[in-house]
Amino acid sequence: MLPDLQLNDSKRKLELAIHLLNVIAISAFLILFLNLSYPDIGHDYTYYIPRLLDTYLHYKINGLSIQWYTPSFGGGLPAYPSPQHMQFSLPQLLTPLLNPWGASVAATVIFALSGYFAMYYFLTRVLLLRWQTGILGGLFFSVNGFFFQHVAVGHLGFQTFPLLAVIMVALFAASLPEIVSAIIIALVVGTMVHEAGFYILVISMLALLMTLPVAYLHYPQISKFKRLMRIAILGAIFSILLSASKLFAVYSWMRFFPRTMYDQYDVSLLRGTVGLIYQLLGTMNLVPLRWLLGKDINLVPLSLQSWTGSFYGFWETDVSLSPVLIALLGLGAISHLMSRKKGENVPGKGRWSAIILLLLAIWTTAEFALARGSIYALLKDLPALSSLHVNFRFAAAFIFPLALLGAISFERFASKWAGKKALIIFLILNFLVLAFQGTYFLFKEDVQDRAYTVSTALETFHRIRAGDTFPVNKIADVSEVFWSNASSLIPYEVVFGYELEAFKPQVQPGPVNLIQDGYFNMTNPAGYVFPEENQTTAFERIPAADADKLEAFTHRRQPDWKRPLIQHILDATALVSLIIFSSLLVGLLIRGTIRKFAIRR
Numbered sequence: 157m158l159p160d161l162q163l164n165d166s167k168r169k170l171e172l173a174i175h176l177l178n179v180i181a182i183s184a185f186l187i188l189f190l191n192l193s194y195p196d197i198g199h200d201y202t203y204y205i206p207r208l209l210d211t212y213l214h215y216k217i218n219g220l221s222i223q224w225y226t227p228s229f230g231g232g233l234p235a236y237p238s239p240q241h242m243q244f245s246l247p248q249l250l251t252p253l254l255n256p257w258g259a260s261v262a263a264t265v266i267f268a269l270s271g272y273f274a275m276y277y278f279l280t281r282v283l284l285l286r287w288q289t290g291i292l293g294g295l296f297f298s299v300n301g302f303f304f305q306h307v308a309v310g311h312l313g314f315q316t317f318p319l320l321a322v323i324m325v326a327l328f329a330a331s332l333p334e335i336v337s338a339i340i341i342a343l344v345v346g347t348m349v350h351e352a353g354f355y356i357l358v359i360s361m362l363a364l365l366m367t368l369p370v371a372y373l374h375y376p377q378i379s380k381f382k383r384l385m386r387i388a389i390l391g392a393i394f395s396i397l398l399s400a401s402k403l404f405a406v407y408s409w410m411r412f413f414p415r416t417m418y419d420q421y422d423v424s425l426l427r428g429t430v431g432l433i434y435q436l437l438g439t440m441n442l443v444p445l446r447w448l449l450g451k452d453i454n455l456v457p458l459s460l461q462s463w464t465g466s467f468y469g470f471w472e473t474d475v476s477l478s479p480v481l482i483a484l485l486g487l488g489a490i491s492h493l494m495s496r497k498k499g500e501n502v503p504g505k506g507r508w509s510a511i512i513l514l515l516l517a518i519w520t521t522a523e524f525a526l527a528r529g530s531i532y533a534l535l536k537d538l539p540a541l542s543s544l545h546v547n548f549r550f551a552a553a554f555i556f557p558l559a560l561l562g563a564i565s566f567e568r569f570a571s572k573w574a575g576k577k578a579l580i581i582f583l584i585l586n587f588l589v590l591a592f593q594g595t596y597f598l599f600k601e602d603v604q605d606r607a608y609t610v611s612t613a614l615e616t617f618h619r620i621r622a623g624d625t626f627p628v629n630k631i632a633d634v635s636e637v638f639w640s641n642a643s644s645l646i647p648y649e650v651v652f653g654y655e656l657e658a659f660k661p662q663v664q665p666g667p668v669n670l671i672q673d674g675y676f677n678m679t680n681p682a683g684y685v686f687p688e689e690n691q692t693t694a695f696e697r698i699p700a701a702d703a704d705k706l707e708a709f710t711h712r713r714q715p716d717w718k719r720p721l722i723q724h725i726l727d728a729t730a731l732v733s734l735i736i737f738s739s740l741l742v743g744l745l746i747r748g749t750i751r752k753f754a755i756r757r
Contacts, residue, residue, distance in 0.1 A: 171287050174586065175276075178291065181590045182272065182298060183265045189596055190261050190308060193606040195614075197257065198471075200310030202608045202635075203648050204242065208256035209616055209638065211235070211243050215252075217625060217712045222727065225681040225717070227628040227709050228637050230647030231663035232679035232698075237405040238651060239543075240313060240352040244402075247312060247351075255617045257610050264307045264315055271318020272298040274325050275559065282328045283375050285567045288582040292480075293563030295589045297321060301438040301476030302552040304596060308604040309471040313352030319344045320360045320556055324367060327387055328378055336744060337387045339737045342394030346734075349399040354540055355549055362524065362553035365517035369510035370557050374564050376506065397733040401726040407539075408685045408723070412694055413651050413658050415543045421465035421527060428526045431464035431473075435525075435551045436558070438476025443595040457603050468546055470603045475551045478589045481562040488565025524550040612636055628710040631663045631677055643668070643678070662695050668710055671700045678706055682717035689718040 190197070206228070214223040214235075223243050226235040235241050242248050246266065250259035272294040280290035298318060306314035326332065326340040348356050372379045421428060434442070438460070443453045457470035466473050523529030527547040535541060566585070570578040616638045620626070632642040645665060652659035663677050670677040675697035683692040698706050705715035 167287075171291070174291060174583075178272070178295065178586070178590065179269060181593075182268055185590075185593045186265050186268060186304075186307075187261060189304065189593075190264065192308075192597070192604075193602065195609050195611045196606045197608050197610050198308050198310030199605040199607045201257075201260070201312075201610065202310070203240065204247075204260070204310060204312045205256045205608070205610060205613045206637065207235075207240075207242065208248055208251050208259065209613060209620065211241075211248055212251050212256070212617070213620055213625060213712055214243075216620065218714060221714070224685075224714055224719075225709070227643050227678065227712065229644050230649060230659070230679070231631050231643050231645065231661050231677075232681045232709065233647060233649060234405075234409050234681050234685050236402070237409040237685045238649070239354060239406045239410070240650070242312060242351055244350040245312075245347070247315070251617075252621075255614055257614060260312060263312075267315045267318045268298050268303065271321045274318070274321035275556075278321060278325050278328070279560075279563055281331065282325065282378065283371065283564075285563065286570065288570065288578065289563050289567045292566055292582065292585060292589070293559055295586065296478055296481045296559035296562050297556060299440075299478050299589055299593060300552075300555050301440065301474040301596075302549075302555060304476075304593075305471035305474045305604065308606075309469070310608070311471075313354075314356060316344075316348045316351050316356050317359070317552065319347065320356075320363055323360060323364070324556070326391070327364075327384060328371070330380070330383075333744070334383065334387050334390065336741065338390035338394050339741060341387070341391030342398050342733075342737060345391075345395040346398040349402050355544060358524075358541065358544065359550060359553045362517070362521045362550060363556045366514060366521065366553065366557040367560060369514035369517065370560055370564075372510045373507060373514075394733070394737065398730055398737070401723070401730040404723060404726050405685065410543065410651065412684065415651055415653065415658075423463075423465035425526070425528070427463060428465060428528075429522070431460070431466075432522065432525055432551055434460055434463045435473055435475040435548065436477050436554060437482065438474040440476045440592045440595050441479050441482060442476075443598055444479065444592075447598075454599055454601050454603075456599075464548060466548055468548065469605060471605070472546055473548050475548075475555065477555065477558060479592055480585050480589045481559060484562040484565040484569075485558065488561065488568065491565075491568070521550060521553045524553075612639070625712060627712065628668060628678075630667050631665055633665060660695055662697055668706065674700050676700060676703075676706050678710065680717070686717070686719055686723075689720055 207226075210226050210228050211223055214221075214226070223235040223241075224237070226233055236243060246263040247256070247259045250262055253259070254262055275297040276290040276294040279285045279293045280287055285293075303314065303317050306317075322344050323341055326337040326344070329337065332340075345357065348354075348360075423431065439456065442456045442459065446453045446456065457473075460470065460473040461467070464473055519529075520531050523532035525547055526532075566582075570582070573581065616626075619638075626638040626641055628637075628641060628643050630640075630642050631645050632640055633645040634640045634642050635644065637644050643663075645661070645663070646656065647659070649656075649659070661679060662675075663679055666677055668676060668678045676699075678698050680690070680692050680696055680698045682690040683694045683696045687693050698709070702715075705717070708715045
């Protein structure tokens with residue numbers, strides 16, 4: 157028995173060592189990649205970094221409360237009701253400790269590693285695959301161009317993409333009590349909603365539709381329909397309890413500014429399908445291929461634009477999968493076809509049903525990504541979906557199921573290899589997955605649009621920490637609002653459209669206490685969200701009779717502008733639900749730890 161125990165202990169140490177090396181490699185890559193042109197960082201941090209500072213100021217002045225409105229932008233705008241507002245998010249939570257840029261980078265690393273370990277758990281504890289397969293699958297899911305590109309350009313709402321793997325674990329892990337699974341799902345969905353993750357929610361749903369049949373085809377025991385439905389229903393109810401406050405606030409604003417937009421790509425269906433495949437190949441495959449052929453790698457972004465028919469930037473079209481994953485998918489497909497010719501792997505009735513569902517899910521996802529097709533036409537006008545565009549993003553739904561298929565392919569090959577051979581091949585593949593991350597450093601040009609210089613924002617952070625509150629005393633056409641003690645005349649707020657075509661302010665450059673026509677020179681932001689309760693309209697300024705409210709608002713306090721009763725109820729429900737869910741999880745964790753300790757004794 158002793159030699160076996162020593163061998164198992166040796167394998168465990170090797171597994172932990174590889175996990176540690178992968179964690180270091182993924183973290184180091186993300187930190188270096190995000191800081192590649194520091195202090196110049198991705199363009200869309202222009203939106204998020206100032207708002208992280210703005211909410212940090214809100215907390216400093218008002219304590220732990222909802223930031224309904226902000227005087228910093230656009231002459232006064234809604235804050236919490238914005239779909240992109242990140243008050244209750246991991247970057248915001250970390251900002252007081254690190255600064256807004258450090259918090260953004262740290263949150264990116266944390267989410268990436270969460271996806272890596274959740275995928276590993278899903279493969280080893282749910283599908284019962286070997287630990288090497290779990291590690292490779294974790295890498296296949298975590299190392300992808302969709303996540304890399306969006307966090308680099310500054311789309312902080314896409315940070316939560318790796319949490320998709322956590323949802324899969326919660327749904328299918330038989331070892332988790334159903335109520336725990338439902339709470340985990342609710343916390344993940346709540347995190348996505350509060351991190352501006354409406355795209356990620358849709359991507360997660362599409363990925364789930366494809367993953368279900370793939371997992372069943374490999375491991376039919378995973379399909380415990382009644383348990384799955386109970387978890388899904390309970391998880392949906394808990395998610396609504398946690399997120400309805402934010403969703404209703406967002407709806408209250410966007411009912412006046414729906415931002416309905418649809419993508420149309422001027423390429424044929426065939427060319428668009430090839431473009432979708434190009435997206436999945438992306439940087440990690442196309443750059444090495446062009447380099448081997450002696451072609452300019454800096455033309456990869458233009459190549460993706462051409463094949464997809466997109467006018468969007470490279471960060472939107474690149475959904476690159478690891479070349480190791482692509483190779484395993486190809487070899488696995490060939491092996492499966494050969495076994496079918498020999499009469500093996502003949503599907504039964506249940507498997508045929510799963511195959512049909514898988515094909516339907518693939519078709520639906522492809523229609524969303526290509527912005528065309530009968531299913532997409534039926535669904536695109538639904539609430540939330542009607543305001544989502546840049547459909548290339550939906551190609552990311554293929555990442556999880558393809559990573560799963562690649563892991564299963566490796567498992568089938570490894571089961572035929574001797575132990576030492578399987579380990580050596582695994583180590584080589586693990587190294588290659590990490591090495592191909594380096595292709596993102598090979599571009600000579602700035603393909604992530606790193607046009608925002610973060611230095612001033614970090615100085616602002618230190619001034620806030622030192623006690624400066626930056627009260628607003630004027631409206632000005634400035635980008636740096638805090639040091640100017642100003643509210644920006646032209647805000648960066650896409651709810652009004654990319655060209656601010658729906659933004660019609662009545663404020664003008666000058667002091668906020670300037671009175672004209674019985675109004676101060678500051679917008680009453682409640683008019684954007686709850687005009688009925690406050691007898692006002694969008695863009696209407698604060699009445700001269702409300703000098704106390706102007707004073708409070710410009711000094712970053714929240715005036716007592718009214719909200720509907722339903723909003724108050726949903727706010728309280730979210731808070732109570734969070735307390736109950738968190739207490740239950742902590743209590744169960746403590747009880748489980750005590751039981752394990754008692755057993756060991």
